[in-house]
Amino acid sequence: MIAFPIFVRFGLYRAIFRYTGMAALASTAKAVGIYGALFFVVLLLVKWEGVPRSVGLIQPMLFLLLVGASRALARFWLAGWSGKALYSEGRLLIYGAGEAGVQTASALGVAHQFVLLGFVDDDGAKVGRSINGVDIMSPDEVSDAVERMGVTDILLAIPSLGRARRNAIIAQLRELPVHVRTLPGMVDLASGRVTVHDFQELDVEDLLGRAAVPPDPALLAxxxxxxxxxxxxxxxxxxxxxxxxxxxxxxxxxxxxxxxxxxxxxxxxxxxxxxxxxxxxxxxxxxxxxxxxxxxxxxxxxxxxxxxxxxxxxxxxxxxxxxxxxxxxxxxxxxxxxxxxxxxxxxxxxxxxxxxxxxxxxxxxxxxxxxxxxxxxxxxxxxxxxxxxxxxxxxxxxxxxxxxxxxxxxxxxxxSSGSVVPLFRKQLREGGPVTVTHEDVTRYxxxxxxxxxxxxxxxxxxxxxxxxxxxxxxxxxxxxLARRMVKLSGLTVRDDDNPNGDIEIKVTGLRPGEKLYEELLIGDNPExxxxxxxxxxxxxxxxxxxxxxxxxxxxxxxxxxxxxxxxxxxxxxxxxxxxxxxxxxxxxxxx
Incomplete structure (x- = not known):
C-alpha cells in the first residue's frame, strides 16, 4: 500500500521496458528510497512484535534489487539481448569513441540494424579500452579489422572534428571495401535523439576535398x-x-x-x-x-x-x-x-x-x-x-x-539540382553505371x-x-570524383584492371555546349x-x-x-x- 502511490507518482508503471536506461533506473531508486524511508518510519511507530527494525533497511534493498532486476531483464529480453535478433544492415565500426559515438552505439543497441564490432579513436588513452563491452581500436588497426571481422560499414561519429582532419580520415578509409557514412552535425545531435535513421551519406564538403570558405558576419548582415x-x-x-x-x-x-x-x-x-x-x-x-x-x-x-x-x-x-x-x-x-x-x-x-x-x-x-x-x-x-x-x-x-x-x-x-553529386548517388543506388561525359572534364x-x-x-x-x-x-x-564516391560507398570500380568490380564508370561523350574545363575570369589581374x-x-x-x-x-x-x-x-x-x-x-x- 505504501509502494503503489509512490511508484505511480514517479511514473514507473508508464515506462516502456524496451527503452529502459539509467534515467529509468534512477527513478526506480528514488521511488524505492522514499518507500524505504516511509516503511522505516512505520516500523518505528507501529512497533510490530517480533519484527526487528533491521527489516526496514533490508526489505527496501531487496525490493530495489527485485524491481530493478525485473525491469532490466524485461528490457534485455524485449531488445533481443540474447543475440538472436536479425541485423539487416550490416557489421559496423564507429569512428569516434566520444559522446556522439557512445550515443549512437546506445541507439544501435535498441534498433538492432547493425552489429557493432568496435570503436575507432585517435586518443591513445582510449585505445585498448572498451565501452559497454565493445573494444576501442586505433586508426592503424582499422584495415586489419575490416578484413578480419567482415566490416561492411564505418560511421563517422565525429561531428565537431576540423575539416582538414576529417578529410584525412576519409582519404584513409577510401581504399577500404566499406560504406562510409556520417552523423548529422552537433546542432542535430543536441536533441539527444540519434537513431540509425540519422545516418547520412558523406557531406558534399567531404567530397569537395577542401575547407569551406568561412563567411564574414559583418558583410553578411x-x-x-x-x-x-x-x-x-x-x-x-x-x-x-x-x-x-x-x-x-x-x-x-x-x-x-x-x-x-x-x-x-x-x-x-x-x-x-x-x-x-x-x-x-x-x-x-x-x-x-x-x-x-x-x-x-x-x-x-x-x-x-x-x-x-x-x-x-x-x-x-x-x-x-x-x-x-x-x-x-x-x-x-x-x-x-x-x-x-x-x-x-x-x-x-x-x-x-x-x-x-x-x-x-x-x-x-x-x-x-x-x-x-x-x-x-x-x-x-x-x-x-x-x-x-x-x-x-x-x-x-x-x-x-x-x-x-x-x-x-x-x-x-x-x-544543387542538376549537379553531378545527386546524379552519381542515384546511379550508385541503382547499381550503375556511373556516367561521366569525358575522362578529362574538370569543374570548379x-x-x-x-x-x-x-x-x-x-x-x-x-x-x-x-x-x-x-x-x-x-x-x-x-x-x-566519381571514383571517390564509388569507393566511399563500399563498392569497387569495374574496369579492365578489375573486371569483377561492382560499378562501371561509363564515358558518354560531351553533351551539347559542354566544355572540358571552365574559367572564372575573362580578363587578367583580378583585384x-x-x-x-x-x-x-x-x-x-x-x-x-x-x-x-x-x-x-x-x-x-x-x-x-x-x-x-x-x-x-x-x-x-x-x-x-x-x-x-x-x-x-x-x-x-x-x-
Whole structure:
C-alpha cells in the first residue's frame, strides 16, 4: 500500500521496458528510497512484535534489487539481448569513441540494424579500452579489422572534428571495401535523439576535398538586417539557400518570387518553420511570378519597395538551354533586364545577379546568356539615366539610376539540382553505371551554403558594375570524383584492371555546349577585396545605347525562335563565345 502511490507518482508503471536506461533506473531508486524511508518510519511507530527494525533497511534493498532486476531483464529480453535478433544492415565500426559515438552505439543497441564490432579513436588513452563491452581500436588497426571481422560499414561519429582532419580520415578509409557514412552535425545531435535513421551519406564538403570558405558576419548582415529583401528564383537550389541565410540575418521582410508553385510552397513552409523555431520576427511573403513578366515584377517592386534584390531566377541546365535557346534568352537575359528595370524604377539600393563561371568564353547558349545578363547590368551600372526600349521599338521615359548593380560568378554547386553529386548517388543506388561525359572534364566546385554566402557578402562590397568571383582552389576532375564516391560507398570500380568490380564508370561523350574545363575570369589581374577569398574581376562591357539596339534585335529573334540570329548576336557581344553546330533538331539530352 505504501509502494503503489509512490511508484505511480514517479511514473514507473508508464515506462516502456524496451527503452529502459539509467534515467529509468534512477527513478526506480528514488521511488524505492522514499518507500524505504516511509516503511522505516512505520516500523518505528507501529512497533510490530517480533519484527526487528533491521527489516526496514533490508526489505527496501531487496525490493530495489527485485524491481530493478525485473525491469532490466524485461528490457534485455524485449531488445533481443540474447543475440538472436536479425541485423539487416550490416557489421559496423564507429569512428569516434566520444559522446556522439557512445550515443549512437546506445541507439544501435535498441534498433538492432547493425552489429557493432568496435570503436575507432585517435586518443591513445582510449585505445585498448572498451565501452559497454565493445573494444576501442586505433586508426592503424582499422584495415586489419575490416578484413578480419567482415566490416561492411564505418560511421563517422565525429561531428565537431576540423575539416582538414576529417578529410584525412576519409582519404584513409577510401581504399577500404566499406560504406562510409556520417552523423548529422552537433546542432542535430543536441536533441539527444540519434537513431540509425540519422545516418547520412558523406557531406558534399567531404567530397569537395577542401575547407569551406568561412563567411564574414559583418558583410553578411550589411544589406539585410532590418530591411526589405527580395529574392527571385526563391524555390531553386541557390535561391532557397539565399533565403535561409537571409532569414538568419533578421530582415524586416523577405519577399519570395518564384514561378514554380510547388517550389514556392516548399520554401515558404520551410522558412515559416525556421522563423518559429528561432523566434525570428521576419515577415515572409510568397509571390508567384515570372521574371519574364515586366509588369508583374514592377508591381511587386513598387508595392514592397525592397532595399536589396538577389536575382537567382535563371535556366541553368546546359543541354536543355542549348536545345531551347529562345527560352534561355527570354528568361536569362530579358528576365534579368525586366527585374533590373523594375528595381531601378522602384529605387532599389542594391541589385545582385547570381552568375556562373560558364559565362567566361562560353561554348553554350546558357553561358552566353548569363554573360549577356552580366553585360546588361554592367551597362546599366555605368549609366546615370537609362532609356529603355519598349517591345514596339519606342523609347520609354528616362529612368534615373540610383541602384548599385553587381554580379557574383562561381562554379558548379555541389548538391544543387542538376549537379553531378545527386546524379552519381542515384546511379550508385541503382547499381550503375556511373556516367561521366569525358575522362578529362574538370569543374570548379563549391557548396550551396558557400555559394549563397558569397552572393550576400559580395553584394555588400559592391560599388556598381562589379563582377565578383570566388577563389575556389583547384578544379576537380569529374572522373576522380566519381571514383571517390564509388569507393566511399563500399563498392569497387569495374574496369579492365578489375573486371569483377561492382560499378562501371561509363564515358558518354560531351553533351551539347559542354566544355572540358571552365574559367572564372575573362580578363587578367583580378583585384582583391575585403574578403580574402573573394576577387573582383576587370571585365569590358558595352555602353547601354549600343547594347539596347542589339537587345531589341535579340528579343525579336527570341520571339520568332530564330536560333541563327540569336547565336549571331550572342557571338557579336559575348567575348570568346564559340557556339557548337548542334541545332535543336539534333539535341539529345543526356543524364
Amino acid at each position: 550589411r544589406n539585410l538586417a532590418g530591411k526589405v529583401v527580395l529574392v527571385t528564383g526563391a524555390g531553386g537550389s541557390i535561391g532557397s539557400e539565399l533565403c535561409r541565410q537571409i532569414l538568419l540575418e533578421k530582415p524586416r521582410q523577405l519577399v519570395l518570387v518564384e514561378h514554380s508553385e510547388f517550389g514556392l510552397y516548399t520554401i515558404h513552409r520551410e522558412l515559416e518553420s525556421l522563423c518559429a523555431e528561432h523566434e525570428l520576427p521576419v515577415d515572409v511573403v510568397p509571390l508567384l511570378a515570372s521574371v519574364g513578366n515586366f509588369g508583374r515584377m514592377r508591381e511587386i517592386c513598387q508595392l514592397y519597395r525592397p532595399a536589396t534584390v538577389y536575382h537567382a531566377a535563371a535556366y541553368k541546365h546546359v543541354p536543355l538551354v542549348e536545345c531551347n535557346p529562345s527560352e534561355g534568352v527570354l528568361n536569362n537575359v530579358f528576365g534579368t533586364l525586366n527585374t533590373a528595370r523594375a528595381a531601378m524604377e522602384s529605387g532599389v539600393a542594391h541589385f545582385v545577379l547570381v552568375s556562373t563561371d560558364k559565362a567566361v568564353r562560353p561554348t553554350n547558349v546558357m553561358g552566353a546568356t548569363k554573360r549577356m545578363a552580366e553585360l546588361v547590368l554592367q551597362a546599366l551600372a555605368a549609366s546615370e539615366t537609362v532609356d529603355f526600349y519598349l517591345q514596339d521599338g519606342m523609347q520609354s521615359q528616362d529612368v534615373r539610376n540610383d541602384t548599385i548593380f553587381s554580379m557574383v560568378r562561381f562554379g558548379n554547386v555541389l548538391g 566546385f563549391m557548396t550551396i551554403p558557400e555559394a549563397a554566402q558569397l552572393v550576400l557578402q559580395a553584394g555588400a562590397m559592391a560599388h556598381g558594375g562589379d563582377v565578383f568571383v570566388l577563389d575556389m582552389g583547384s578544379p576537380v576532375k569529374i572522373m576522380d 582583391s577585396t575585403a574578403h580574402e577569398r573573394i576577387m573582383k574581376a576587370r571585365e569590358d562591357f558595352v555602353a547601354w545605347r549600343q547594347l539596347a539596339l542589339v537587345l531589341g534585335e535579340m528579343r525579336q529573334a527570341a520571339g520568332h525562335n530564330d536560333e541563327v540570329t540569336i547565336k549571331r548576336v550572342l557571338k557579336q557581344l559575348v567575348h570568346g563565345y564559340n557556339p557548337q553546330s548542334a541545332g535543336a533538331e539534333s539535341c539529345v539530352i543526356a543524364a
